[in-house]
Amino acid sequence: MLKTWTQVFWVIGIALAVVTGVEYIIAIEIANEPNLTLLSIIAVAKAVLIIYFFMHIYRLWREEGH
Amino acid sequence: MAVATTAVAAHPERDWEKIKRAGLWLFFASESVVFGLLLAARFFIEGTHVDAHLDQALGLGITSILLASSLSAFTAESAIAHGNRKLFYWGLIITILLGTVFAFGVAYEWQIAEFTQHESFGTIFFTMTGVHAAHVISGVIMLVMLLAQALRGRFGPDDHWPVAGVVMYWHFVDVVWVFYYPALYLINFD
Numbered sequence: 107m108l109k110t111w112t113q114v115f116w117v118i119g120i121a122l123a124v125v126t127g128v129e130y131i132i133a134i135e136i137a138n139e140p141n142l143t144l145l146s147i148i149a150v151a152k153a154v155l156i157i158y159f160f161m162h163i164y165r166l167w168r169e170e171g172h
Numbered sequence: 173m174a175v176a177t178t179a180v181a182a183h184p185e186r187d188w189e190k191i192k193r194a195g196l197w198l199f200f201a202s203e204s205v206v207f208g209l210l211l212a213a214r215f216f217i218e219g220t221h222v223d224a225h226l227d228q229a230l231g232l233g234i235t236s237i238l239l240a241s242s243l244s245a246f247t248a249e250s251a252i253a254h255g256n257r258k259l260f261y262w263g264l265i266i267t268i269l270l271g272t273v274f275a276f277g278v279a280y281e282w283q284i285a286e287f288t289q290h291e292s293f294g295t296i297f298f299t300m301t302g303v304h305a306a307h308v309i310s311g312v313i314m315l316v317m318l319l320a321q322a323l324r325g326r327f328g329p330d331d332h333w334p335v336a337g338v339v340m341y342w343h344f345v346d347v348v349w350v351f352y353y354p355a356l357y358l359i360n361f362d
Contacts, residue, residue, distance in 0.1 A: 111250035119243045126239060130232055133358035142220060145354040152350045160246050160343045166194060 108159070118159045125152055189333055196337055200344050203307075207348045210303060211355055214296045220359045223293045225286035231357040234277035235349065238308075241270035242346045245315075249339040255329045257322075264319045267342065271312040278305045300352055307345045314338045 108114045129148045132141060157163050248263025278301050287294040318338055321327070327335055 111246070111254075115243060115246060115250075122239050122242075123236075126232075126235060129354060129358065133354070142359055145358055149351050149354055153347045156242060156343050156347050156350070160242055161340050161347075163197070166190070166197060 114159050118155055121155060122152060192333060192337070196340055200340075203344070206303070207351075210300050211351060214300060214355055217292050218296055221293060222357065222360045223285075223287050223297070226297075226357055227281060227284065228357060230277060230281055231353065234274050234281075235353045237270050237274050237277065238346050238349050241267050241274065242343055244270060245339045245342045249332070249335055252322075252327050252332045252335050253329055260327075260335075261319070261322065264315055264322065268312055268315045268319065271308055271315065271342075275305055275308050275312070278308075297356060300356060304345070304348055304352055307348070311338070311342050311345050314341065 108117055125148060129145060129152075132144055132148070136144070244263050244266040246263075248260050248267060251257075251259035251263055281301070282298065285294070285297070287297070289295055289298050315338060318327075318335060321334075
């Protein structure tokens with residue numbers, strides 16, 4: 107998938123920027139209507155990207171030596 | 173003491189780093205309870221109401237700054253893991269600057285807010301952003317301490333756990349804001 111840290115930097119950086127922009131546009135377009143579910147899904151998606159690629163949560167259960 | 177020394181000697185360094193990493197995640201779990209309760213209180217007290225006078229451009233701006241700081245923190249950690257000290261220094265410095273700008277952005281938002289702490293939305297807003305900003309400031313202090321140690325020659329590809337730990341904390345603070353930003357600014361956008 108993403109093999110080098112520079113690839114992670116660019117791909118996840120651009121993904122976070124795009125998703126944040128989409129989140130803002132959705133908030134404007136669906137103004138004054140309940141948009142809690144959609145915004146929650148977007149927030150979870152952003153959090154998963156950061157937790158997996160930047161915080162390396164998978165290292166908690168990775169076998170030693172890998 | 174003798175038991176601890178024996179235990180360290182019996183296990184390779186990699187095991188201990190894994191244990192430290194697990195301890196840090198347990199800390200994040202306990203912190204998540206605090207931040208989660210504040211988030212729950214926001215919806216319990218105010219529903220999905222958002223104050224119309226919040227500066228949306230400022231909210232988007234400080235959110236972008238904090239996300240960018242996660243990228244620079246990731247760069248710093250990756251650079252030291254690969255032995256690139258110059259990029260490591262710059263990653264730390266940029267993260268410190270962005271974190272400081274974020275904290276000033278929150279302070280400015282407090283200053284221009286057209287609601288007070290005596291209103292329910294004000295109570296929620298000042299408490300959530302205040303607790304979060306306190307974590308940002310503590311993160312900046314830890315990053316400055318890292319930079320001071322790094323400039324004295326500490327850390328390298330085989331010895332960078334303190335860098336990884338502080339950077340993970342920084343990312344955690346970013347994750348919290350990923351949930352706080354829509355909850356405070358975007359829901360029922362006016």
